[in-house]
Amino acid sequence: MCQGFKASGIHAKIKKKNAKDLGLIVSDVPAAVAGVFTKNQIKAAPVLLDMERIQSGVCCAVIANSGNANCCTGEQGIKDAVRMAKAAADKLGVAEEMVLVSSTGVIGQFLPIEKIESNIPQLFDALSSDGFVDFAESIMTTDTIPKKISRVVEVAGKSFAITGVAKGAGMIRPDMATMLSYVCTDVEADSSTLHELLTDAVNLSFNRITIDGDTSTNDTVLILANGKSGASLNDAAVKKAFKTALEEMLIELAKMVVKDGEGVTKLVEIKINGAASDEDAEKMADTVAHSPLVKTAFFGEDANWGRIIAALGRSGVSLNPDAIDISFNDIMLIKNGLWCGADAEEEATKVMKLDEFEVVIDVHLGNGSSSCWTCDFSIDYVKINADYRS
């Protein structure tokens, strides 16, 4: 259990349906904080506010809502975000700058701030050290399951805990992936070290997943460290163990986000090997991972490798068409740019029926490699996104 943190999630009637839509995370003591935010130039009001407030490096609480993104809401939006944070800060008895705020949902409607303010007492009443699943539920939009994982790490005679939650669903792509993710840890840390470790971990996880290639205006990943465990990142062994745990947990959360993407039936890892550079490999992996034709073939469980080849060919990376191998898990379907035959295709098609599999592509140009996680493009993706606002 992550010491000194409590969380909650309640229904404040921001969403029409009866589902949790307002959440709170509180640290008993001021925590070191770091964050990474959407690179979309259109940033929601809470993102703009958090980017400013996080400069102080400390934070006592995060308040978040779903059902409304408070984005493209102009000055009124900023005022509402400030009011939302202030409502929590007042109740907590701390300066309003010590509270961060997130919103997710429909863009362009004003936040129903009175509903949030009037539900502050219930939100605080619900706080519990077991409240992270409730919090994770409160930030869901078209997600179907709350995403929360915890880990206790023992190292050098000490132990610390990390708890992470995330929400995703649509608008997921590299250069910010998860719309919202929060990590709480009782390790002792300064905010600049936290920022460095968080950035590295996000680059390995949330920035390597894609659902539909769109990037949200509200993407936010925050990490809070309150030092309650007594284990400190100043201890090299603790720092190393923390870094590893954080990366593994964010990768796990990122994969949970893809698997719970809108209409997703399959989680597919695209691995590129043998590229001239890691950058080239990343470009190829991203192009394959984003191709609607590749993704609909995944949905159709069709080992349509021609679409993969075509995506590689337009990725902007120099290729030798006669030196491309493609495998589905350990079934090699293409060797030196040519089809390995009907038997191989039959086996590859079996692989595609799995919930999770990998497509391994070797372009035989060098030692560069990269991988990313993608998903299939299903009929339900279209249904969900055609109907989302109605």
Next chain:
Amino acid sequence: MCQGFKASGIHAKIKKKNAKDLGLIVSDVPAAVAGVFTKNQIKAAPVLLDMERIQSGVCCAVIANSGNANCCTGEQGIKDAVRMAKAAADKLGVAEEMVLVSSTGVIGQFLPIEKIESNIPQLFDALSSDGFVDFAESIMTTDTIPKKISRVVEVAGKSFAITGVAKGAGMIRPDMATMLSYVCTDVEADSSTLHELLTDAVNLSFNRITIDGDTSTNDTVLILANGKSGASLNDAAVKKAFKTALEEMLIELAKMVVKDGEGVTKLVEIKINGAASDEDAEKMADTVAHSPLVKTAFFGEDANWGRIIAALGRSGVSLNPDAIDISFNDIMLIKNGLWCGADAEEEATKVMKLDEFEVVIDVHLGNGSSSCWTCDFSIDYVKINADYRS
């Protein structure tokens, strides 16, 4: 009628279903020829062959098949493309280098070359000056209608004709759009002038449309000019009229391609005005036009402008979020980055129920502008592409 050209299309059993799959265009006399081809690095065998042969600037015939792309077929693929051209050249009694060849369909399977060779007599028997619709049918894959337009232009006491055919359907995006398009004209021209005019026209038409963001390995646009009308591009008035007609016709064909895209129910023009430069405008138009979230909202007839704003924000172009206007046809829905209210949205939603409409975006940064044509992303798109090979 385009003098001196004949065309045909027959069923040669390359496709399993009983539909035309082999086509031929013949000019009575050697024609000047120019072409533009896919920028995908993975190029199909017929594309590689045509790129080489077109250097001569003359051509007597084009033979094309659907049902098999002859791509990723290695040396065998090149040999088959050469045989396919030779079969037509022999029958026609011209050098084999005077025949160009195109293929479209599934990638990675060897061409059933014997079926093509054995059907050459029937293919020639079917040749007719009215055969362009049959030809257009013979190159269809998941297209639902053959795309053919003709125009006769009178200028300076002379007249000339242009006939264009195209096939599209999937894998349509800028930097080659239509998988295959052929333009025949009886104007007199040299191949370098043809190439210049064709490139300009393609940049205004096929390179400004998108269906799913994928680029084909087989994309080809060819133009043949046989001079039979007596009107020459050396006459400035003829050249001007020809340029205008060619551009208008390719735009019309490009729009037909989008409208007949896989599962498409709507043709939408994305117009960007007020950008700092035309290049910036093009980037923004392309990003909006490719966004799956925007395209599913079109399908859902949901004026979800937040998704448009989010796409603009990740287009890589500097923006002022508070100076963005968005209209659906003449209904302004967003003014200075803010929503114009429920009445405007109701009117915009009515616009979205049309088969064709435009989204006009003004970013108030300068005089740059660009537009492109896109379509909605429908349930049928996914169905068609999940099942395409089965």
